[in-house]
Amino acid sequence: MNLRFSSLILAFGGFFATTTIAECPGSWYCACADNTIPYPPDECRPVLNATNDAIVFLSASLPPWDVVNAASLGFPTAGAPDIDGLNYGILQPTVNLSLVNRAKLSWAADVPEAEFNDYVLPYASVNEARSNWRPLLRDALLDTVLAGDALLTSDVVTAVNSFLWSDAALSPNAPIVFKSSMTPLVYDPMSVLAFGYASCTGVSILFVDALRSVGVAARLVGTPAWNGVAANGNHNWVEVYDPENKSWGFIEAAPAGGGETLTDPCDKWFCNPSHVANGTQFFAARWDSEAAEGTVYPMAWDLDNLNIPGVDRTDYYATACAAC
Numbered sequence: 488m489n490l491r492f493s494s495l496i497l498a499f500g501g502f503f504a505t506t507t508i509a510e511c512p513g514s515w516y517c518a519c520a521d522n523t524i525p526y527p528p529d530e531c532r533p534v535l536n537a538t539n540d541a542i543v544f545l546s547a548s549l550p551p552w553d554v555v556n557a558a559s560l561g562f563p564t565a566g567a568p569d570i571d572g573l574n575y576g577i578l579q580p581t582v583n584l585s586l587v588n589r590a591k592l593s594w595a596a597d598v599p600e601a602e603f604n605d606y607v608l609p610y611a612s613v614n615e616a617r618s619n620w621r622p623l624l625r626d627a628l629l630d631t632v633l634a635g636d637a638l639l640t641s642d643v644v645t646a647v648n649s650f651l652w653s654d655a656a657l658s659p660n661a662p663i664v665f666k667s668s669m670t671p672l673v674y675d676p677m678s679v680l681a682f683g684y685a686s687c688t689g690v691s692i693l694f695v696d697a698l699r700s701v702g703v704a705a706r707l708v709g710t711p712a713w714n715g716v717a718a719n720g721n722h723n724w725v726e727v728y729d730p731e732n733k734s735w736g737f738i739e740a741a742p743a744g745g746g747e748t749l750t751d752p753c754d755k756w757f758c759n760p761s762h763v764a765n766g767t768q769f770f771a772a773r774w775d776s777e778a779a780e781g782t783v784y785p786m787a788w789d790l791d792n793l794n795i796p797g798v799d800r801t802d803y804y805a806t807a808c809a810a811c
Contacts, residue, residue: 542578676693758808769804
């Protein structure tokens with residue numbers, strides 16, 4: 488196992504998450520004391536500081552629909568009633584479990600702070616319905632990931648993409664499957680789990696959330712129109728940040744594209760000159776609106792909505808897929 492010695496208790500807004508961590512692989516973060524959170528290259532940040540930093544980051548880029556629902560999401564608001572759980576929302580488990588993973592899992596500890604904030608910590612990718620998916624998916628997957636003795640981010644991605652679709656399904660005998668033309672009818676993670684199917688956007692968002700639930704930096708990426716023509720269709724998949732080589736790789740959720748790897752761009756059906764050329768643009772979704780500098784992630788199901796910060800990935804895919 489790749490865990491470090493620690494007994495960590497995070498407390499925020501009445502939510503408590505306790506972990507007892509038994510082993511350490513000898514990495515830099517093993518020197519971090521109890522109740523600190525490791526941030527590379529060598530920082531051990533007090534847990535209360537890390538908690539506050541996470542809340543400030545998420546608060547700074549709330550989309551408009553989350554601003555009006557900030558109290559329901561658990562963001563600190565004046566006059567929030569401290570009774571019967573009324574001031575506890577998804578913010579509490581979001582922050583706590585994200586930090587617990589940093590303290591407990593080697594691949595999570597190695598994620599740089601910028602990538603952690605933008606692509607592990609957020610509770611949503613785009614404008615999907617908000618829900619408390621993180622503890623549910625973490626509970627369904629973490630033991631399986633650790634049982635495989637995962638050491639690298641790529642190992643975790645393989646394990647999650649192999650087991651998510653059955654282990655998190657309502658019934659292991661009825662795994663989650665791909666079903667075309669489901670967005671926006673079924674694309675938030677809880678709907679995908681409940682119905683047992685989704686098209687590329689829904690299974691990709693669920694895959695992103697599952698990876699984030701075990702500490703992997705992941706983001707939704709895709710094109711709103713192949714070759715710039717809406718009639719040609721759209722597509723979404725997942726990018727994963729690999730701290731080992733400090734770069735992004737991409738892969739589809741298994742129901743949409745089985746047998747793919749993070750290392751070979753050409754094992755994706757769409758990674759070829761005919762798809763990436765002639766006007767195709769690619770964008771990844773992010774949380775940090777300031778860092779996006781005006782770039783947006785265009786949602787094919789809601790093109791007039793310009794409230795999702797994005798990263799332009801067009802040049803990356805043009806280069807990565809040119810030789811396929």
